Amino acid sequence: MKKPSDYNKNVKIDLHIHSTASDGTLSPLEILNLAQSINLGAISITDHDTIDGTKEALAIGIPPSINFLTGVEISAVPPPPFSFPGSFHILGYAINVDDSVLNQTLVKLQEARKNRNPRIIERLNRMGYEITLNEIRKDAGECQLGRPHIAKQMVKKGFVQSVSKAFDKYLAKGQPAYVDKYRIDCDRAIEVILNAGGIPVLAHPVLLDIKNDDVLETLIARLKEMGLKGIEAYYPDHTPDLIVRYTEIANRHGLLITGGTDFHGSIKPEIIMGSGRGNFSVPYELYENMVKSQNIVHKKHESCNTGIK
Ligand code: AMP
Numbered sequence: 543m544k545k546p547s548d549y550n551k552n553v554k555i556d557l558h559i560h561s562t563a564s565d566g567t568l569s570p571l572e573i574l575n576l577a578q579s580i581n582l583g584a585i586s587i588t589d590h591d592t593i594d595g596t597k598e599a600l601a602i603g604i605p606p607s608i609n610f611l612t613g614v615e616i617s618a619v620p621p622p623p624f625s626f627p628g629s630f631h632i633l634g635y636a637i638n639v640d641d642s643v644l645n646q647t648l649v650k651l652q653e654a655r656k657n658r659n660p661r662i663i664e665r666l667n668r669m670g671y672e673i674t675l676n677e678i679r680k681d682a683g684e685c686q687l688g689r690p691h692i693a694k695q696m697v698k699k700g701f702v703q704s705v706s707k708a709f710d711k712y713l714a715k716g717q718p719a720y721v722d723k724y725r726i727d728c729d730r731a732i733e734v735i736l737n738a739g740g741i742p743v744l745a746h747p748v749l750l751d752i753k754n755d756d757v758l759e760t761l762i763a764r765l766k767e768m769g770l771k772g773i774e775a776y777y778p779d780h781t782p783d784l785i786v787r788y789t790e791i792a793n794r795h796g797l798l799i800t801g802g803t804d805f806h807g808s809i810k811p812e813i814i815m816g817s818g819r820g821n822f823s824v825p826y827e828l829y830e831n832m833v834k835s836q837n838i839v840h841k842k843h844e845s846c847n848t849g850i851k
């Protein structure tokens with residue numbers, strides 16, 4: 543890790559980035575180059591249910607000016623009796639990418655994603671939209687296909703005006719082309735990340751869409767019992783008030799706070815790496831706190847492939 547004194551207070555980090563290994567549009571190499579050109583102090587590639595992008599970045603070699611954490615974003619099922627309409631995602635940081643249980647678990651989740659896409663297409667076809675998985679694959683290349691790729695194709699074919707309209711009218715939960723996918727239970731997601739030596743973090747709490755503050759706090763207490771280590775308090779959709787609120791919750795429960803933009807490249811063009819919609823930033827200090835917490839756990843695993851130098 544670079545010494546804190548190597549950085550001034552204005553150095554930003556971005557610990558939530560998607561690559562072409564999932565539904566981002568920049569390759570790991572392009573992400574490293576961009577992060578370097580905008581002087582980010584630390585990044586993590588956190589693809590949906592895959593660590594192929596993170597592995598590729600390690601294989602390419604991390605530029606010396608950037609601190610890199612391995613990462614993943616796992617879609618999980620909330621613990622009963624919690625039920626809410628939004629996206630429940632667990633981020634895993636500084637995971638050992640060679641961990642066999644982690645790799646096996648992710649393969650299973652990727653299979654589930656593959657099975658889901660044709661079913662979404664089938665629904666759209668039944669509604670009269672002529673769209674095929676082959677044409678989507680041709681445009682997307684060898685990445686892991688998901689709803690954003692289907693949405694992009696719908697825009698290209700003139701069925702809808704924008705990716706977000708495609709979600710709102712067809713692809714989002716509750717809409718006519720939505721198909722649920724197999725997800726793992728969150729206690730298992732947390733366990734797999736912990737066993738791979740990683741830091742499990744609750745992603746973008748605002749997107750859970752939990753209206754009641756007490757319910758959110760009870761959920762977080764429950765997740766902490768399961769081994770959760772952090773909350774993604776800094777996220778472009780979090781207002782300054784929300785950032786404060788999530789930070790307070792994290793402090794009350796002895797959890798780390800993390801942050802990132804959820805950069806996806808041109809599929810989500812309004813979000814810029816490192817600065818979200820323009821005025822967003824995540825302090826470098828959060829990265830340092832994560833690494834500090836990890837060094838204690840990590841002494842035994844020095845050879846692990848976690849990205850921590
Ligand atoms: P999937 O992996 O197929 O479940 O799709 C998840 C991706 O869809 C994530 O990258 C989200 O950013 C994106 N997404 C989810 N809901 C929406 C929405 N309402 N508008 C635009 N993108 C969305």
Ligand code: ZN
Nearest residue numbers: 560565590806
């Ligand atoms: Zn995504």
Ligand code: FE
Nearest residue numbers: 615629631745
């Ligand atoms: Fe997410």
Ligand code: FE
Nearest residue numbers: 558560615804
């Ligand atoms: Fe994400």
